[in-house]
Amino acid sequence: MVRSSEIYFIRFVSIVFLAGGYLVLASDDMQRNEVSRRFIDPVNDLPLDLPDSSGNYLSNGGFEKRTQQWSMTTTSEFDSSQARSGKYALKLPNVVTQKKALDRYRIWLYGCYYKGSGKLNLVVEKGKSEVARRQFTGRGSYKKVQIRFKTKFKAKHRFKVQSTGSGLVDDCFLKEYLVLSKPSNGEYFRNNKFDYKSAAWFNINGAKYVSSPTYNPPYAVELNGKSARMLQNVVLEGNTAFRFSCFTRGEGPLQMFVFRGHTLIVRNKGMPGIVRNWTWEGNVFRTLEKGQYEFIIKTNSNRKVWVDQCSLKKLS
Numbered sequence: 001m002v003r004s005s006e007i008y009f010i011r012f013v014s015i016v017f018l019a020g021g022y023l024v025l026a027s028d029d030m031q032r033n034e035v036s037r038r039f040i041d042p043v044n045d046l047p048l049d050l051p052d053s054s055g056n057y058l059s060n061g062g063f064e065k066r067t068q069q070w071s072m073t074t075t076s077e078f079d080s081s082q083a084r085s086g087k088y089a090l091k092l093p094n095v096v097t098q099k100k101a102l103d104r105y106r107i108w109l110y111g112c113y114y115k116g117s118g119k120l121n122l123v124v125e126k127g128k129s130e131v132a133r134r135q136f137t138g139r140g141s142y143k144k145v146q147i148r149f150k151t152k153f154k155a156k157h158r159f160k161v162q163s164t165g166s167g168l169v170d171d172c173f174l175k176e177y178l179v180l181s182k183p184s185n186g187e188y189f190r191n192n193k194f195d196y197k198s199a200a201w202f203n204i205n206g207a208k209y210v211s212s213p214t215y216n217p218p219y220a221v222e223l224n225g226k227s228a229r230m231l232q233n234v235v236l237e238g239n240t241a242f243r244f245s246c247f248t249r250g251e252g253p254l255q256m257f258v259f260r261g262h263t264l265i266v267r268n269k270g271m272p273g274i275v276r277n278w279t280w281e282g283n284v285f286r287t288l289e290k291g292q293y294e295f296i297i298k299t300n301s302n303r304k305v306w307v308d309q310c311s312l313k314k315l316s
């Protein structure tokens with residue numbers, strides 16, 4: 001499963017689980033980086049920001065250190081009599097921003113507590129593009145305002161609080177969205193038979209929905225070439241065994257990966273050559289901690305592979 005060129009990079013590999021002939025690996029940073037460079041994001045070595053012990057990725061979100069970590073484009077002012085927590089709250093109107101380097105393909109919650117008579121905009125930007133924006137109307141007491149968004153790229157993102165009218169903001173937060181995915185009839189993937197175009201999955205670099213061939217109509221997914229891939233995030237409980245499988249046909253090899261952030265949990269190579277009939281490919285793995293896991297299906301040939309009816313189920 002691991003080529004000799006890869007072994008060179010691996011200082012430490014621990015086998016945490018062995019089932020059905022498939023190795024499940026937990027590995028150190030060198031292997032993770034090598035895997036992520038080769039399969040995920042070949043040029044991007046940006047170091048990621050880490051959360052504090054409460055899971056908050058923003059620094060000084062409660063403004064106790066006033067302007068520290070935030071850049072302010074208008075006069076910075078702080079209120080010290082009506083803070084929601086600690087001594088200070090940010091006084092509006094104001095525009096403040098903070099930058100954080102975030103991982104790709106994750107779901108996030110960005111929010112603050114807000115009271116006031118104006119409008120508050122929470123905005124997420126990457127470079128010159130806007131990733132998410134929502135406007136809130138204030139009221140007399142603090143209320144939680146938040147937006148949920150996905151990151152498509154490993155990149156620095158800018159978090160902006162933008163307001164008109166007077167008011168106060170306190171306890172801003174940026175957290176990974178970690179509500180456990182609920183299975184439907186035991187199935188953890190959403191849109192697992194690709195019944196609905198572009199629902200739940202990221203289809204990347206030419207992965208597309210096709211109406212023929214299918215394992216079950218109306219659609220299957222066609223992967224055309226080495227960079228095309230399908231990806232879905234699922235939030236799973238920790239230390240639990242799951243089976244990840246799909247039906248495939250075409251000219252392989254097909255590769256199925258499970259990642260937790262940069263940690264490769266399992267890699268399966270199935271379908272070594274030309275497969276004319278729909279064939280089941282699957283593997284078993286065990287989760288590490290509770291969190292978002294990334295499921296990736298791709299081909300390692302420059303020919304077409306079709307994928308349908310993928311499944312993610314807990315082992316009983």
Ligand SMILES: [Ca+2]
Pocket residue numbers: 062063064083084085086087088089170171
């Ligand atoms: Ca505060």
Ligand SMILES: [Ca+2]
Pocket residue numbers: 193194195214215216217218219220308309
């Ligand atoms: Ca289908």
